Amino acid sequence: MSALAxxxxxxxxxxxxxxxCPGRRRRRSTAGWLLFPSLTLVLAGLILPLALMxxxxxxxxxxxxxxxxxxTLDNYVRFFGEPFYLMILARTLVVALSCxxxxxVLGVPAAFVISRVESRALKTVLILATIxxxxxxxxxxxAGWMVLLADKGxxxxxxxxxxxxxxxxxxxxxxxxxxxxxxAVLLPFMVISLESVFENIGTAYEEAxxxxxAPPWTAFFRVTLPLAMPGIFSGCLxxxxxxxxxxxxxVLIGGPSFQMMAPKVFEQxxxxxxxxxxxxxxxxxxxxxxxxxVASSLALQKxxxxx
Amino acid sequence: MSxxxxxxxxxxxxxxxxxxxxxxxxxxxxxxAFLGPSGCGKTTTLRMIAGLTEASAGSIHFGTRxxxxxxxxxxxxxxxxxxxALFPHMSVAENVAFxxxxxxxxxxxxxxxxxxxxxxxxxxxxxxxxxKELSGGQQQRVAxxxxxxxxxxxxxxxxxxxxxxxxxxxxxxxxxxxxxxxLGLTTIFVTHDQDEALSVADRIxxxxxxxxxxxxxxxxxxxxxxxxxxxxxxxxxxLFPGGLEGPGRFRCESGECFSTGSTDVPPNASVxxxxxxxxSLLRDDPAPGGACALAATVEDVIYRGALTExxxxxxxxxKLAAHLQNTDLGRDELRPGDRVIASWxxxxxxxF
Numbered sequence: 001m002s003a004l005a006x007x008x009x010x011x012x013x014x015x016x017x018x019x020x021c022p023g024r025r026r027r028r029s030t031a032g033w034l035l036f037p038s039l040t041l042v043l044a045g046l047i048l049p050l051a052l053m054x055x056x057x058x059x060x061x062x063x064x065x066x067x068x069x070x071x072t073l074d075n076y077v078r079f080f081g082e083p084f085y086l087m088i089l090a091r092t093l094v095v096a097l098s099c100x101x102x103x104x105v106l107g108v109p110a111a112f113v114i115s116r117v118e119s120r121a122l123k124t125v126l127i128l129a130t131i132x133x134x135x136x137x138x139x140x141x142x143a144g145w146m147v148l149l150a151d152k153g154x155x156x157x158x159x160x161x162x163x164x165x166x167x168x169x170x171x172x173x174x175x176x177x178x179x180x181x182x183x184a185v186l187l188p189f190m191v192i193s194l195e196s197v198f199e200n201i202g203t204a205y206e207e208a209x210x211x212x213x214a215p216p217w218t219a220f221f222r223v224t225l226p227l228a229m230p231g232i233f234s235g236c237l238x239x240x241x242x243x244x245x246x247x248x249x250x251v252l253i254g255g256p257s258f259q260m261m262a263p264k265v266f267e268q269x270x271x272x273x274x275x276x277x278x279x280x281x282x283x284x285x286x287x288x289x290x291x292x293x294v295a296s297s298l299a300l301q302k303x304x305x306x307x
Numbered sequence: 308m309s310x311x312x313x314x315x316x317x318x319x320x321x322x323x324x325x326x327x328x329x330x331x332x333x334x335x336x337x338x339x340a341f342l343g344p345s346g347c348g349k350t351t352t353l354r355m356i357a358g359l360t361e362a363s364a365g366s367i368h369f370g371t372r373x374x375x376x377x378x379x380x381x382x383x384x385x386x387x388x389x390x391x392a393l394f395p396h397m398s399v400a401e402n403v404a405f406x407x408x409x410x411x412x413x414x415x416x417x418x419x420x421x422x423x424x425x426x427x428x429x430x431x432x433x434x435x436x437x438x439k440e441l442s443g444g445q446q447q448r449v450a451x452x453x454x455x456x457x458x459x460x461x462x463x464x465x466x467x468x469x470x471x472x473x474x475x476x477x478x479x480x481x482x483x484x485x486x487x488x489x490l491g492l493t494t495i496f497v498t499h500d501q502d503e504a505l506s507v508a509d510r511i512x513x514x515x516x517x518x519x520x521x522x523x524x525x526x527x528x529x530x531x532x533x534x535x536x537x538x539x540x541x542x543x544x545x546l547f548p549g550g551l552e553g554p555g556r557f558r559c560e561s562g563e564c565f566s567t568g569s570t571d572v573p574p575n576a577s578v579x580x581x582x583x584x585x586x587s588l589l590r591d592d593p594a595p596g597g598a599c600a601l602a603a604t605v606e607d608v609i610y611r612g613a614l615t616e617x618x619x620x621x622x623x624x625x626k627l628a629a630h631l632q633n634t635d636l637g638r639d640e641l642r643p644g645d646r647v648i649a650s651w652x653x654x655x656x657x658x659f
Contacts, residue, residue: 204388204390204392205392205394207359207379207386207388207392208386208388208392208393208394209394209405210358210359210378210379210380211357211358211359211379211380211382211384211385211386211454211463212380212385212405212406212409212453212454212457213380213383213406213409213410213457214380214405214409215378215380216378216380218409219380222405223394226396227394227395227396304396
């Protein structure tokens with residue numbers, strides 16, 4: 001938010017008028033106007049629809065008329081009153097948190113190794129290889145997972161013909177399948193953001209630690225990792241938010257038996273046509289994501305300074 | 308502390324050779340400067356000694372211990388980086404304690420030695436600060452304290468003063484020299500600044516294009532440079548291409564003939580060099596005789612306070628730089644266009 005307070009001059013003289021030119025402080029920079037276009041876009045494209053959604057979420061549902069009418073908290077009472085919906089929220093949280101954790105564990109070593117590769121050509125190849133999963137659409141990728149994970153899919157066929165199992169194992173339409181499918185999408189984001197973090201930290205700190213007697217692992221955990229914490233947190237946040245709001249992967253790989261929040265919003269809005277309840281679920285999803293992000297960010301800020 | 312023995316050290320990057328068969332013996336407690344232009348291989352050599360860069364061939368010994376293939380954390384060297392590389396998330400005291408913690412020194416002893424090292428560099432009062440809260444000079448001293456606190460076998464300094472301003476640089480290098488001799492640290496100091504090397508080192512290793520050009524005390528390097536490169540790199544030098552013409556006489560391409568003076572004249576000498584501070588300028592008359600003088604016209608005068616730099620042009624068109632100490636306040640000023648006689652002592656010319 002500090003960008004909103006750009007006033008030029010002040011920073012040079014520490015807020016005090018420069019000696020010998022008392023009038024200069026009056027002349028404020030006009031750089032703030034540069035924010036105008038983006039602010040307008042944000043206002044028109046985000047704040048207004050959000051306000052509208054908030055309004056919709058407290059309207060009466062009348063299947064006969066699409067108009068917004070009345071004020072009621074029924075939708076919220078319904079969401080927080082029915083274990084069915086709370087289960088969906090909890091399931092979404094568990095999936096998002098496990099995806100984030102697994103991406104972190106898999107992403108940190110990969111990103112570190114890529115960032116320390118000396119050959120530019122090899123580094124480019126590795127980064128490209130990392131983002132290849134992002135080059136195809138969500139639906140295509142999910143279809144691929146379905147072919148692989150289905151009861152008669154490649155994995156089960158292979159296991160059956162190898163005689164390792166007698167019956168096909170249920171993988172598709174389970175939580176594990178959704179987590180696997182989401183990780184495939186989220187890991188590239190994690191690796192790419194962490195790679196640049198490690199790249200920016202550079203090798204000098206590790207080298208300093210090593211000359212002082214720290215073996216490479218110790219140097220990594222005592223020096224590089226703490227320095228990367230703000231970046232690691234951003235990467236986790238990105239994964240978490242994307243996982244919380246995932247739509248295509250849960251629908252296709254989770255199916256009707258493993259329901260998550262974003263597909264539920266779609267179902268209520270488009271299939272049931274209950275716009276007020278859809279708005280309620282969407283707002284709850286957003287509020288929970290936002291609250292957790294802000295809370296964790298504040299907790300980390302205390303420990304690592306400005307993030 | 309131990310001596311350092313480097314034998315035929317080579318570093319290749321593909322076909323390119325950045326360090327070419329460097330051999331060197333550094334005595335216990337000796338302060339040696341690696342001096343050379345950027346890209347001459349001095350930092351690569353230092354990194355190989357620290358273990359941060361793998362040697363392609365050759366060997367390195369600390370005392371009797373061979374360290375050529377040891378990883379950096381087993382070498383027991385203290386290294387001060389060019390940018391210091393202080394850990395930004397640790398306080399000054401934690402930065403200094405790091406090396407001791409890696410050596411599993413017990414906590415009370417760590418505290419004691421951190422305090423000792425910080426008071427040695429006069430920073431005990433800033434132990435709790437973060438590196439970013441310190442000035443450049445203070446950061447430099449933390450980096451030094453951090454490198455010497457665990458009493459490493461060798462202390463390696465990679466351009467440690469280059470980030471400081473000129474005045475601070477002189478102060479810090481004096482301080483560095485004092486600490487080094489007080490603690491008896493075997494030290495290698497990498498620099499591209501010949502003043503720094505001359506004023507601080509016991510011996511200087513002049514490097515160029517990956518090779519050692521000359522090893523010697525500052526006095527030897529300055530007064531008896533072994534090669535033309537050393538003569539040019541250490542201090543400004545007037546160079547006259549030409550050839551020997553009989554014993555003791557050197558004929559320049561521009562036509563002048565000088566007495567060679569010095570005792571060790573290489574038989575195939577092709578350049579005669581004279582330091583600007585050895586040249587003296589006198590008003591045209593009376594013209595002194597002898598081979599070490601020639602008539603010239605003053606072209607340029609730069610007043611530098613303690614000395615004045617003159618550029619004069621000889622009758623044949625050769626340029627000659629002369630630095631004259633401004634000791635005589637009443638001396639009449641030479642101006643561009645004045646006719647002068649440039650002369651120098653008979654043993655001033657160096658031949659390569």
